[in-house]
Amino acid sequence: MSPATAEPQALLDLAVEVGREAAALVRRLRPEGRVPVADTKSSATDPVTAIDRASEELIRARVAAARPDDGFLGEEGDTLVGTSGVEWVVDPIDGTVNFMYGVPAYAVSIAARRGDDVLAGFVVNVADGREWGATLGGGAFRLDGTPHRITTPAPPPLTHLLVATGFGYDPQVRAAQGEAVTRLLPQVRDVRRIGAAALDLCALAEGTVDAYVEQGLHPWDLAAGGLVATEAGAVLSGLDGPPDRRLVMGAHPDVAPEYFALVRACGF
Ligand code: IPD
Numbered sequence: 001m002s003p004a005t006a007e008p009q010a011l012l013d014l015a016v017e018v019g020r021e022a023a024a025l026v027r028r029l030r031p032e033g034r035v036p037v038a039d040t041k042s043s044a045t046d047p048v049t050a051i052d053r054a055s056e057e058l059i060r061a062r063v064a065a066a067r068p069d070d071g072f073l074g075e076e077g078d079t080l081v082g083t084s085g086v087e088w089v090v091d092p093i094d095g096t097v098n099f100m101y102g103v104p105a106y107a108v109s110i111a112a113r114r115g116d117d118v119l120a121g122f123v124v125n126v127a128d129g130r131e132w133g134a135t136l137g138g139g140a141f142r143l144d145g146t147p148h149r150i151t152t153p154a155p156p157p158l159t160h161l162l163v164a165t166g167f168g169y170d171p172q173v174r175a176a177q178g179e180a181v182t183r184l185l186p187q188v189r190d191v192r193r194i195g196a197a198a199l200d201l202c203a204l205a206e207g208t209v210d211a212y213v214e215q216g217l218h219p220w221d222l223a224a225g226g227l228v229a230t231e232a233g234a235v236l237s238g239l240d241g242p243p244d245r246r247l248v249m250g251a252h253p254d255v256a257p258e259y260f261a262l263v264r265a266c267g268f
């Protein structure tokens with residue numbers, strides 16, 4: 001591939017190749033039982049393990065070798081400003097707490113974006129091998145097993161939505177999120193806190209949940225899974241415009257206006 005290429009399928013192909021290699025590394029390095037914490041980040045409950053770092057180092061090295069002019073924004077390392085206009089947005093292990101405890105929902109999440117446009121995204125659940133990929137304008141796909149296109153199924157009525165959500169690491173932010181969820185819970189079927197935002201967004205994409213809401217997401221939590229969700233046909237929104245750090249909510253277009261109004265009314 002020419003380093004200057006920004007063709008979404010070529011970017012996805014690289015994301016898949018590198019993501020699979022990183023997932024294999026994470027699987028191989030994970031010890032039995034509890035994984036030790038190497039450090040904490042934004043708060044005492046925001047962990048990083050040596051394996052998060054090893055995964056990111058591998059992804060950085062592979063992307064740099066294939067596309068030396070691209071930028072790189074990863075959860076665990078310094079931001080690299082590129083010259084090609086393409087930037088890789090990477091969470092080397094999304095769902096680090098699940099990874100530490102052995103809850104089988106943690107993912108490698110790799111996206112390539114140009115400006116605000118995410119061009120390609122790949123998410124692999126390291127624990128069970130499920131894979132999702134998408135390109136801008138090209139649709140969303142399950143890539144494990146026999147690859148096939150996925151579309152967000154028609155939703156149930158508002159009161160029957162199964163809503164995925166998550167909580168940030170800052171105790172004050174969590175307290176506010178908890179209050180908003182308390183208001184939401186009696187008005188929907190139920191909520192799920194799976195513990196990996198990229199997987200929540202892929203679940204929205206293929207209908208294993210009906211809706212999603214979370215505050216405080218970083219670009220690496222959102223980029224790849226967000227593209228999978230929108231390319232599958234879900235709508236994502238922020239508080240008053242595109243999704244951002246303040247709020248990400250998503251649902252099938254048939255229920256999105258009502259659901260987004262409910263989320264706002266709940267005080268997210
Ligand atoms: C976290 C997970 C979690 C979400 C947090 C994220 P990390 O990512 O996606 O589900 O609720 O907001 O920070 O720290 O495990 O990579």
